[in-house]
Amino acid sequence: MTDATPLTEIADLEPAAASLRDIRRHIHHHPELAYEEVATAALVAEKLEAWGWKVTRGVGQTGVVGTLKVGDGTRSIGLRADMDALPIVEQTGLPYASGTHGKMHACGHDGHTTMLLGAAEHLAKTRRFSGTVHLYFQPAEESGIDSGAKKMIDDGLFERFPCDAVFGVHNHPGAEPGKFLFRKGAFMAAGDKATITIEGVGGHAARPHLTVDPIVIASSIVMALQTIVARNVNPAQPAVVTVGTMHSGVANNVIPSSAKLELSVRSFSPEVRALLKQRIIELAEAQAASYGGKAHVDYIEGYPVVVNTDAETEFAIQVARELVGAENVEPNADILMGSEDFAFMLEQRPGSFLRLGNGVGEDGCMVHNPHYDFNDRNLPIGAAYWARLVERYLSR
Incomplete structure (x- = not known):
């Protein structure tokens, strides 16, 4: 030209x-x-x-x-x-x-x-x-x-x-x-997805002592996840862990047997990305076990x-x-x-x-x-x- x-x-x-x-x-x-x-x-x-x-x-x-x-x-x-x-x-x-x-x-x-x-x-x-x-x-x-x-x-x-x-x-x-x-x-940022499936024991809402409530477990996991960026990630490194969906239950007088959380995870470095995955899995499994339930984490690495x-x-x-x-x-x-x-x-x-x-x-x-x-x-x-x-x- x-x-x-x-x-x-x-x-x-x-x-x-x-x-x-x-x-x-x-x-x-x-x-x-x-x-x-x-x-x-x-x-x-x-x-x-x-x-x-x-x-x-x-x-x-x-x-x-x-x-x-x-x-x-x-x-x-x-x-x-x-x-x-x-x-x-x-x-x-x-x-x-x-x-x-x-x-x-x-x-x-x-x-x-x-x-x-x-x-x-x-x-x-x-x-x-x-x-x-x-x-x-x-x-x-x-x-x-x-x-x-x-x-x-x-x-x-x-x-x-x-x-x-x-x-x-x-x-x-x-x-x-x-x-x-x-x-x-x-x-x-890189964007990953994690799905946490929680297994409890369902039952009557009036007899919670005979159940393992997955909604309580899910709630505990949501709060525990907030500590990852706040307490595990270097403050100089950007990271986000967001719980976007939380599903469980169909009636107010029924304790369900399962619950599901879906997370969006964002990071900028490979080290932080790996740390977020590790801590999400560890926290979910530990929180569920502490209530007598189980948690399975399906972690998918998305966009770089x-x-x-x-x-x-x-x-x-x-x-x-x-x-x-x-x-x-x-x-x-x-x-x-x-x-x-x-x-x-x-x-x-x-x-x-x-x-x-x-x-x-x-x-x-x-x-x-x-x-x-x-x-x-x-x-x-x-x-x-x-x-x-x-x-x-x-x-x-």
Whole structure:
């Protein structure tokens, strides 16, 4: 790319803002859970094909890859967007709210997909680069265990659609729309899941002495788990142990025979990750035994730590500064205890995962909340950023 070749500006995408909004709200109204993204994948594929991209369907089950080669450049870049929704009952009251009860785009994946589609259309029209672009539209980011990113990789993603670097984005409630957040190195936590099944002895509520109450055991385990981060983990090391579900019993006059807890476990270092697993198992088994019951812990290691490579992150920072100004770029954002399966892609290729502000205060509802909505102001901003990133990375 010569000095005279223009680079994409946000203003270049503003004329597409209305059509991008319509796409985003259509996807929002038709949410699909992990590996159910059939209609969303079809929409993505049809749009890409109409704009001249080579499309491959069914990558990693319901994933879609769009490929565009321009010129004789030998470099390649991968951009990723996630497509799946969450099992949440939407309470926004918006005219385009979920049309499927119990399913909702409560994490902004509808916006991530649409921003990448906006960039795809613009890049196909302008073609101001030399090299190959792969767009990875990924299923099942929210699955927590059976990761869409991992499944696409196992399906030969980087062998079939190779890239020299890979980039991804997530919206960020708590920062203004159009504000970019970056961090070199470890950015987001590893995320694991533990299920604790407690075995007691059921019986009549009026004869508790003849039972082993699993609800009491479960309650004791919940409280004991709070000591792990507080008393076992080095205070300088970030870690979270959260009990997300607790299930037991069907009637007030019956002591049940079993109970179940489900935990979300977050960490940043392999040592802390191993310690959390060890202490969760030890505490659950010991607490149950102290009441005369038993506890079985099924511990599943989920997503690894998101680790951004320095050179690619610095490049992504520079592109953002060019696009929105240095005042709207945070190059050293705080670490986040949330997890992301984009981490699997970063284990395979250098790259960077960045955040884009979604609003503050009342406009910045947290993700995974029934009142959340993606901020449409970001659609032309995000699309312009992806387009400019490609133009700069694959400059002639």
